[in-house]
Amino acid sequence: MDPRPLQFVVGKGGVGKSTITAAIAIAYVRAGRRVLAIELGRREGLSRLLAPSIATGAEPVEVRPGLWLARVQGDDALAEYLEMVVPIRRLLNIVFASRMYRYFVAAAPGLKELMAIGKIWFERQKKREDGRPLWDTIVVDAGASGQSLQYLQMPAAAARTFRKGLVHRESERVAALLSDAETTAVHVVAIPEDMPLTEAREVLARLANELKLPVGTVYLNRTRAGAPEGATIAVDALSRVSSDSPNGALATAVHATATRSLAWIRLQEDKLDRFERGVSRRCVRLPLLTAEEFGLAEIEQLADALGPSPVTRTP
């Protein structure tokens, strides 16, 4: 697994980013790390998976031993930031309640994204009493590709837009953290279908060429295990069973599901082979899981698939 202390998970909508973020977090907790999982923006996939019965907010909450969870939203982060720089509560309350403030927060371009990433930077700076960082690993569920890249590029963009002043200085500090290949990794998630794979290729190219951020691992989610040798012959045999024979109906039913799976496996292998050869990045396949209700048990299974290898440095 990746040793870097700050990890972002991005990918096309619906490929399982929250699930994989949760699994990565749990795999690190198992390795004895103190982990903060962060959900970025106005969604609740991660908290629904990791702590369905606990109300989570901007302040990290311990949801199981070693694992903390926080939700970071731009406007809250801005309010929190102002609270830090302006200690007069009464004045702040007047500001927060004003239409003017709400208007400004809504209108100022990129401000929310900047504040949200700033909050993550702030968590990364926190220290324990012995001077070690408070969090061994921070994993961020950064949302769908378009949105998450907007978040990730905002510090650098802000540093360029505001040529001096506080915003410039702070943005530069955050941008430096994000682009530090020793500290930060951006993981990309895809599933074995053409369009998510295409988007993953585009995101990988943008991360490397345009945003210049360190790319971590490509997680290929929902991959099917290959069929055992002889599967095709067995499926053929099932198709020849007469429907009047004792197990005829069963043969038809099992034949139908097996044929469907074989078709999917063939398609998948073809796509993944081409993808893996094309991107020259570390790709990790994660299994397709089916459950009536996707929950912690499934996350643990995915964490099994990620671990238990010791935390090592990737080339």
Added chain:
Amino acid sequence: MSLASLIAEHRIVVCVGSGGVGKTTVAATLALHAATEGRRAMVLTIDPARRLAQSLGLRELESKGQRIDPELLRAAGLDVRGTLSAGMLDQKSAWDEFIARHAPSEAACRTILENEFYQQMSRSFAGSTEYMAIEELCRIDESGEYDLIVLDTPPTGHALDFLEAPQRLEDFLDRSMIGWFVRPYAAVGWTAWKTASRTAKFLFERIEQATGVETLRQISEFFVAMEAMFDGIAERSRRVRAVLKSERTAFVLVTGPDEQVLGQGEMLTEKMAALGMPLRGVVLNRLHPLPDAAMEEDDPARLREGVHALLEASGIHDRALTEWLVKNHTVAQAQARAEAIRREMFESGLPETVVLKGVPELEADVHDLASLARLAVLICDGGATPSA
């Protein structure tokens, strides 16, 4: 009512839903279906990943829209009596053209286009993509070139985000608020402004410290230049909203079997009705149904026994193959059952007036015209039926 007749009765179809559910594909499919029925149909997408272009066999999509070559359609085995066109919204140029249309003079237009605040805002203001999509939709509608326009909305975290976008833009262009930004610049400068109220003084001092005065000057300049255009834009915005709320427009939710929205059918329809944009149809995409017969045997031991016997009888003596077939079958059963439950729950929250269409996952990706055509048959039941 079928989805096909819902499409046949409307001139504008807006597909909403979160990302990753096949919304773009469904939008293209609905337009293709209308084209085969003889209508002049267009699909408009905002998708920056150019996925629609891929599925239509085009390398790039132009923002103005382009007609799909009838030869390509024929080559894919499609008998299209009408026309099919596709376009992709380029957000940046859409905003620039919007400003150019409304600016009172070329100089005013240039001031805005060169303003840094404007450049940032038109790229990243929350809701600006959504608003421009609706604006483009109305322009294409007004051109009269099409009988049906299908809008593939930007992937949002939630289906409702899109519908609330026009309101957000109107709030943004709220004259009374903008006055705050315009006044100080037009008058004596920030110093005069700061004496206005304690809140404003505080806020502006902070912003000044944080960003430097230059940024505030940019913001102010933007609003001063925009002021002359407000009446025009407000009027336009009212017209745009009227199109969305008109009888000619239908909203169709596209969702997958695992989406969060399935637990919120009731809430969603109520909210959409309250916004004056009622939900008319739902495409429940990528289902994995099994025939009833395949659901029957659900005791793993008996299933294993049966499959084992079948393989033995065919001369195959490999336990691993039995295990694979059994596991594969029970997983498919579990998936079909879970989806059926979720679908039922969702359906029970929908009013009867909403058309719901379940679409099975295809055994191949939908990424070319031929597979779009197969999907069209599944979604629209092969053809539009005239409504009663």
